[in-house]
Amino acid sequence: MDEQGVKVKNPWHRPVVIFLAAVIIVGIIIMVAISVVQNKPLHQKYKYGIVLDAGSSHTSVFIYEWPAEKENNTGMVRQKHTCNVQGKGISSYSANPQGAGASLQLCMEEAKQKIPAHRHPETPVYLGATAGMRLLRMENEEASDKVLDSVAHSLKSYPFSYQGARIISGQEEGAFGWITVNYLSKNLRKPTGTLGALDLGGASTQITFVPQQNIESYDNSIDFRLYGNDYHLYTHSFLCYGQDQALKLSMGKKLESTLKADETDPTELRDPCFHPGYNFTRTVPNVFNTPCMKEMKLANETFFHVGLGNWSQCQQSIRKVFNTINCPYSRCSFNGVFQPSVYGDFGAFSAFFFVMDFLNLTSDNLATTKQKLAAYCSTPWKKIVENHPNIKEKYLSEYCFSATYILTLLEDGYKFTSNNWKDIRFIKKIGDSDAGWTLGYMLNLTNMIPAEAPDTSLMPYGGYVTFMFLFSLLILVLLLLVYFYFRRSTRTAQKDII
Ligand SMILES: Nc1ccn([C@@H]2O[C@H](COP(=O)(O)OP(=O)(O)OP(=O)(O)O)[C@@H](O)[C@H]2O)c(=O)n1
Numbered sequence: 001m002d003e004q005g006v007k008v009k010n011p012w013h014r015p016v017v018i019f020l021a022a023v024i025i026v027g028i029i030i031m032v033a034i035s036v037v038q039n040k041p042l043h044q045k046y047k048y049g050i051v052l053d054a055g056s057s058h059t060s061v062f063i064y065e066w067p068a069e070k071e072n073n074t075g076m077v078r079q080k081h082t083c084n085v086q087g088k089g090i091s092s093y094s095a096n097p098q099g100a101g102a103s104l105q106l107c108m109e110e111a112k113q114k115i116p117a118h119r120h121p122e123t124p125v126y127l128g129a130t131a132g133m134r135l136l137r138m139e140n141e142e143a144s145d146k147v148l149d150s151v152a153h154s155l156k157s158y159p160f161s162y163q164g165a166r167i168i169s170g171q172e173e174g175a176f177g178w179i180t181v182n183y184l185s186k187n188l189r190k191p192t193g194t195l196g197a198l199d200l201g202g203a204s205t206q207i208t209f210v211p212q213q214n215i216e217s218y219d220n221s222i223d224f225r226l227y228g229n230d231y232h233l234y235t236h237s238f239l240c241y242g243q244d245q246a247l248k249l250s251m252g253k254k255l256e257s258t259l260k261a262d263e264t265d266p267t268e269l270r271d272p273c274f275h276p277g278y279n280f281t282r283t284v285p286n287v288f289n290t291p292c293m294k295e296m297k298l299a300n301e302t303f304f305h306v307g308l309g310n311w312s313q314c315q316q317s318i319r320k321v322f323n324t325i326n327c328p329y330s331r332c333s334f335n336g337v338f339q340p341s342v343y344g345d346f347g348a349f350s351a352f353f354f355v356m357d358f359l360n361l362t363s364d365n366l367a368t369t370k371q372k373l374a375a376y377c378s379t380p381w382k383k384i385v386e387n388h389p390n391i392k393e394k395y396l397s398e399y400c401f402s403a404t405y406i407l408t409l410l411e412d413g414y415k416f417t418s419n420n421w422k423d424i425r426f427i428k429k430i431g432d433s434d435a436g437w438t439l440g441y442m443l444n445l446t447n448m449i450p451a452e453a454p455d456t457s458l459m460p461y462g463g464y465v466t467f468m469f470l471f472s473l474l475i476l477v478l479l480l481l482v483y484f485y486f487r488r489s490t491r492t493a494q495k496d497i498i
């Protein structure tokens with residue numbers, strides 16, 4: 001009897017092999033089941049964040065949402081809801097600070113409805129105030145503190161996680177606007193170029209982009225490291241150069257020269273930036289009630305604001321609010337502010353979009369834009385009102401000025417030309433989310449954009465499951481093959497023995 005014969009005759013042999021095979025198979029099944037369940041994306045849990053944009057002209061409440069387990073990936077946060085606070089911006093409540101906090105109630109109640117109640121305590125709420133509050137602080141710091149206290153007090157009364165109410169700086173406003181548009185365009189993890197950001201508000205305007213030239217002034221330079229890439233940004237915020245303040249600056253200059261000349265009585269301000277036939281009685285303090293202009297010693301004088309509707313004269317008058325004489329650097333935009341040459345594509349949002357979209361000027365070349373605008377400005381005021389019966393007359397009367405201001409700011413101020421005009425995209429939203437500083441502000445404060453690229457799984461979830469399934473199937477087949485091979489050789493051996 002040989003050795004093989006002894007093994008085959010062992011009565012324990014078959015049950016042991018079957019038992020071992022069963023244990024291995026069950027083990028594999030358990031292993032696959034555990035790893036599949038462990039790695040299964042959790043049931044989509046959403047997190048929320050609230051940012052209040054307390055602008056000079058109005059306040060908006062933005063609610064953002066994102067899948068909890070993907071918060072460090074680019075482009076995952078989206079705007080779930082916005083609410084426009086009724087009335088003017090919080091800086092208009094300087095004489096009645098309590099009113100500022102109270103004005104937020106309706107929108108904050110809406111936020112409570114939109115966000116699931118069990119998420120309220122962990123939902124951060126931030127308020128950032130921009131140029132209107134910067135101006136109020138310059139004028140009357142006590143009043144601006146009271147307004148901020150009032151909105152803070154109001155926000156703390158909600159079940160969310162209050163994270164502060166403050167006046168953000170012009171640099172922050174510019175930089176976070178840039179982060180928002182590039183995050184939403186998913187530019188941040190790719191080697192492709194970034195999108196510059198142009199923001200026009202009521203009281204200030206921001207320009208932010210990655211320049212090709214060296215940044216000569218420290219104040220205009222911001223560095224970020226996002227997803228493992230370094231970004232060296234140029235940014236500047238011009239206080240008083242939002243469209244409402246620029247209108248005051250421009251009217252103030254015209255008024256000063258008219259009043260000095262003392263041509264007519266009562267004074268008539270003949271304004272090329274308003275439509276022919278437009279005639280409105282205003283008071284002098286109404287134009288000069290801003291720290292953007294030196295006080296005029298003129299009393300409550302009234303004047304007639306009379307429209308002329310002449311685009312090129314309007315542009316001439318607007319040019320006077322840009323000081324282009326002094327530049328202590330190799331090149332400047334205006335008012336002695338350093339600016340490298342504009343480079344790359346730009347997203348122009350907020351009032352840049354509202355105005356150019358209203359006038360259907362978002363997709364023409366520069367020459368056609370000017371022609372269309374000239375025709376619009378010279379249209380009689382009566383006709384304009386007839387054509388747009390549902391638009392508030394104050395807004396309607398100012399579109400000729402605003403669009404001329406926008407062209408002058410972009411061309412004479414920032415030095416865009418007819419060649420790179422097409423690089424400016426007038427946008428309101430990217431995907432579901434508004435372009436503006438609020439999203440970038442929240443991403444930054446919640447650390448949702450990591451400095452280094454987060455580790456990514458080697459293969460997508462579906463691929464992983466398929467791989468595990470095929471791999472276990474392969475092991476199973478191999479085991480069966482071994483088993484049958486073993487059985488056959490055993491039988492052959494038994495036959496041989498018999
Ligand atoms: N549909 C709209 C909404 C706003 N506006 C005007 O656009 C300007 C700027 O609006 P916005 O960007 O909201 O400015 P704020 O954020 O309020 O001001 P800032 O950023 O300077 O604080 C204001 O003059 C406002 O009257 C407009 O013409 N059409």
Ligand SMILES: [Ca+2]
Pocket residue numbers: 055056130200201202350
């Ligand atoms: Ca704004």
